[in-house]
Amino acid sequence: MDHLFFPLTLAAYLGSFACYVGYLVAGREWSGRVATVLLAAGLVAHYYALLERSRGLHTVPYHDLSGSMSLFGWLLALTYLSLEVFHRQRSVGALVLPFVLAFFLFANVATAAHNAAVPAKGVAFALHVTLSILAYAAFGLSCVLSVIYLAQQRLLQKHKVGSIVWRLPPLDLLDRMSQSSVLVGLIAIAIGTALGFLWVDRLTGGVWHYDPKYVITLLVLAAYVIYLRLARNPSWRGSRASRLCILNFAIVIFSFTVVNLFFSHAHRYF
């Protein structure tokens, strides 16, 4: 079944990407609607691909890098779709879908770890991991939106008003979309981290088993709280807040890669 859901997901995401590009470049309304429908279909197919993969390997999706990447791509697409519906704005879909596709393809190209079955770790653990990856996906999306903001602002300030500028969302809306995404990420990471501590407490009877991941996660949390606070301040709103958002995501990437792979002993792929 995994073999069925992989091409289905890929076809839906590719079709969605093509339609989003059609919407952005040519402004075809129907193309935008089809893109949204295909993205939703891709999300469903991707969900079943994740489920089948987990069943086939007798493990959870986030047990290896490949699964984590795939789950990240799925949550990125889910967060984007929610924002699109909430803000009624689909012009940035063409710029987000390449990332979703990249994570999905990377996850399927990378070799899955055929480990022994992971011992059952309970709902708290599953939620801890899923919410953490959701937070990273939401932060990733806000980073993409911030990059679009800065690019569009530069074009407007340099008076290079090409056809894309007339089709992208206004700067103010991009700013609000970025803040919404960060808010989703913050709520997810706050709950996810609390659940992580709860799970460790249940497992070992204490939360403070030092892991550098704790420090970097709290740093990420603090960095995004500061971003959200400053982004609502008129002096920071706009390009300064967007730059800060991109910088914050650099910390997330550092946490996701360097800290996970070289320093943390309990967090490998999330």
Added chain:
Amino acid sequence: MEIVLVGLNHRSAPVEVRERVSFTAEQARQAAEELRARGIFHESLVLSTCNRSEVYGVPPETSRESAAVLSDYLSRFHAVQPEQLSSSLYQQYDRHAVRHLFRVASGLDSMVLGEAEILGQVREAYRLAHESGATGPVLNRMFQGALEVGKRVRHETELGMRPMSVASAGVKLAERIFGKLGQRTALVLGAGTISEQVVSQLRDRNIAHLYVMNRSRDRAELLAREFSGKVIGWEDWETALALPDVIVSSISTEEPALKRAMLVKAMTARGNRPLFVMDLGLPRNVESSAAELYNLYLYNIDDLTQIVEQNRDARQSEIPRAEAIVEQHVEKFLRWQASVELIGMVGALRGKLKEERGAFVRERVQRVPHLSPEQRAQMESLMDDLLEKLLLEPARRLQGEKDLRRKIQNVEAIRDIFLPGRERP
């Protein structure tokens, strides 16, 4: 089912004629009703804008005379000599009339290519005619199609998207920064014609607060009154500059009236919120180095003119795409029209065949001896079945005909051969 259009526009008639032949909403309703009451049209609709006056109608009979009758009616309605009007009027029929309306709704026939207002004017004309009961199935379908085409062309091409005047370019750029302007504040420096154009555009977008500053307070008050704004005294720069999200400046000045230092101060006072400045003055009103300030977007008249020029080229290059959309919808409408005609024709033909069968039975079968009423009824029923079979099979084939031109030709040929002199459905 013939469609007739008679009208004049900015290309066919000078402004003196156009203004004499224009209709108010009430006149448009009255004319549409009269045309139906006098039996000139089954359905009618008047579209009147500053650049065109057009009457669309569906006459009861297929003849080109209805256009001549309509021309006479127009000259009488507006008290214009027929010979004065005849050189300005154009007439279109059927597919040409449909294409014309679809092009009008798309902005392809407008003086300013792709102008946005015409679609709203077509919508309003249709609403008025529909509410007064002047339209029927044909014009309803045609005008709903026109609104659909207009919307598609605006969404799918660059024709209606990009602004075509300095004023609208400036306002649309402000929207690129702030989104909807409903909660924004604008300050207008100067009360000349160009300021008025920008203010009008800002008001159309429901700008929340509008302030006007001008050396002559009287003119400022005039502009403010016209657009429900407020006047700020010419000396009160410090307060004025801290308020707006959008500044429109078009004052006559030897050297920049808005210095960088003033804007630095203003930006600090307003907490560095984004500020969009349209400098429409010549010589420029705003010191160019102010463009370097954080969150300040400065566009002068040359920048905006350049955008308008780019947009003009972009709009021209979009014409083939817009025409292709128009053609798609003309074809769609004609398919619907041919289907309706076919259904009407089959119904009429069926009626005629039944009549013929009745006459045939009366004339010939009565002569057959020993025929009981049951046998006669059975014979009639068999004849009906045969006629239905003979009628339906070609009708189905014709309905499925892919070539629209061939389909219409065949429908017309059958009608002319079997139903000569019949009114079109």
